[in-house]
Amino acid sequence: MEPIRVLITGAAGQIAYSLILQVAKGDVFGSSQPVILHLLDITPMMGVLEGVVMEIEDCALPLVKSVVSTDDLETAFKDIDAAFLVGSMPRKQGMERKDLLSGNVKIFKTQGDALNKYAKKSVKVLIVGNPANTNAFICAKYAPSIPKESITAMTRLDHNRARANIAKRLSVTADKVKNVIIWGNHSSTQFPDIKSAIVNLPQGSTSVYNAIKDENWIKTDFIKTIQARGAAVINARKMSSAMSAAKAAADHMKDIWCGTPFGEYTSMGVMSDGSYGIPKDIVFSFPVTTQNKTWKIVQNLEINDFMRSMLDVTTKELVEEREEALVVCKD
Ligand SMILES: NC(=O)C1=CN([C@@H]2O[C@H](COP(=O)(O)OP(=O)(O)OC[C@H]3O[C@@H](n4cnc5c(N)ncnc54)[C@H](O)[C@@H]3O)[C@@H](O)[C@H]2O)C=CC1
Numbered sequence: 469m470e471p472i473r474v475l476i477t478g479a480a481g482q483i484a485y486s487l488i489l490q491v492a493k494g495d496v497f498g499s500s501q502p503v504i505l506h507l508l509d510i511t512p513m514m515g516v517l518e519g520v521v522m523e524i525e526d527c528a529l530p531l532v533k534s535v536v537s538t539d540d541l542e543t544a545f546k547d548i549d550a551a552f553l554v555g556s557m558p559r560k561q562g563m564e565r566k567d568l569l570s571g572n573v574k575i576f577k578t579q580g581d582a583l584n585k586y587a588k589k590s591v592k593v594l595i596v597g598n599p600a601n602t603n604a605f606i607c608a609k610y611a612p613s614i615p616k617e618s619i620t621a622m623t624r625l626d627h628n629r630a631r632a633n634i635a636k637r638l639s640v641t642a643d644k645v646k647n648v649i650i651w652g653n654h655s656s657t658q659f660p661d662i663k664s665a666i667v668n669l670p671q672g673s674t675s676v677y678n679a680i681k682d683e684n685w686i687k688t689d690f691i692k693t694i695q696a697r698g699a700a701v702i703n704a705r706k707m708s709s710a711m712s713a714a715k716a717a718a719d720h721m722k723d724i725w726c727g728t729p730f731g732e733y734t735s736m737g738v739m740s741d742g743s744y745g746i747p748k749d750i751v752f753s754f755p756v757t758t759q760n761k762t763w764k765i766v767q768n769l770e771i772n773d774f775m776r777s778m779l780d781v782t783t784k785e786l787v788e789e790r791e792e793a794l795v796v797c798k799d
């Protein structure tokens with residue numbers, strides 16, 4: 469099989485340290501798909517990156533055909549088939565993710581331009597760096613030759629968190645919980661929604677709502693816990709989530725590449741097409757299914773007044789972030 473070229477930016481950082489192995493072992497693109505790893509970081513990190521490349525070699529992995537490690541955009545983005553755009557500043561204790569906007573969004577302007585110039589037109593791009601939705605919007609804007617649908621933002625970590633939280637409450641493993649939804653921004657305004665979620669209990673399959681039987685908990689503690697989980701990890705670790713973020717990035721790209729399992733949906737930040745009354749031209753997390761490397765928003769879910777008010781809050785924040793990002797990128 470011909471190798472594919474996979475770019476990971478921020479390759480000397482924390483998330484990449486977990487992500488590279490998953491990609492290199494075949495967990496993302498398939499167990500028989502050879503890869504050429506393109507690893508990008510900034511010039512001062514080239515020494516650290518050299519150590520990462522030594523470790524990749526020492527893993528003795530059969531699928532890794534070669535490794536390109538670089539601080540040069542053209543070398544990094546040349547002919548790539550898939551990209552994980554991770555490289556950017558993480559937040560520290562007490563910050564919101566949007567506090568990173570003015571520093572990080574320009575990275576995604578530059579890298580959008582590099583995608584436009586050097587990547588294969590069929591490239592699939594996952595934006596991980598925060599604020600992920602708005603960085604994805606900017607990246608797509610500066611990569612006009614790449615279809616907007618090919619650039620998605622990561623809310624899979626929130627999705628996995630919601631799944632795991634419900635599973636813990638119901639004393640089952642996370643794989644037994646399906647079709648949770650993260651709506652909106654990867655921020656503390658996100659709306660984790662379990663209205664359509666299903667759980668496989670030993671006595672049979674039922675809705676998560678019926679299994680939990682506590683609407684107040686669902687509407688308050690559950691939502692708040694998922695919204696604030698990233699901050700809780702930072703408070704405990706003094707560094708942001710990395711192992712779980714890398715796993716989520718691998719899950720997201722695997723679903724793009726290989727498709728979602730039949731009857732299941734996932735959550736992805738995608739360019740809004742106006743579904744569910746969400747304005748076009750913001751990158752909004754929706755429930756999606758994937759097939760043939762393309763996503764489709766799950767349609768016709770019922771939105772009640774409570775849900776609409778949650779959607780409105782996160783939409784407003786995304787519109788504000790977009791306006792701020794456009795001003796920053798004009799300079
Ligand atoms: N969407 C999501 O769910 C999540 C997003 N994140 C975000 O991912 C990003 C990376 O997090 P970590 O790996 O923990 O940070 P880190 O600080 O450990 O690593 C970031 C790496 O990016 C590099 N970098 C900075 N500017 C770059 C550029 N212009 N080009 C290439 N590389 C560059 C840095 O030198 C560093 O090696 C942060 O913005 C963080 O907030 C983190 C967790 C979850």
Ligand SMILES: O=C([O-])CC(=O)C(=O)O
Nearest residue numbers: 559598625698699708709
């Ligand atoms: O909270 C952060 O800054 C890192 C992140 O995005 C997450 O863990 O969800």
